[in-house]
Amino acid sequence: QVQLVESGGGLVQYGGSLTLSCAASGNSFRLYDMGWYRQAPGKQRELVAAISSGGNTNYADSVKGRFTISRDNAKNTVYLQMNSLKPEDTAVYYCRVKITTNLLTYWGQGTQVTVSS
Secondary structure, X not given: OOOEEXXXXXXXXXXXXXXXXXXXXXXXXXXXXXXXXXXXXXXXXXXXXXXOOOOOEEEOOOOOOOEEEEEEHHHOEEEEEEOOOOHHHOEEEEEEEEEOOOOOEEEOOOEEEEEEO
């Protein structure tokens, strides 16, 4: 089982920036597909950004041009740089790992991001 520890959430004003981090356990991080999801109150969980083991990225249309996902395999960590934040970005953000060799999926505990106007 892979354990994920998220950090970096908080309260930020409209237009501000935050960077989320997700550190994974294990010795095979480079084989993992990583993603960030979010869930706002009363809303379904949605994919925000994803980065494959090969470094390919995907973004939700709502965050394109504002958010950047990256990974540091030496640190077993994936990041989500969030710029130009809007109140609509307020949600609990969850880190997700998919192990490419067996397709097992694990989730982080979530970190709250709140954007005020």
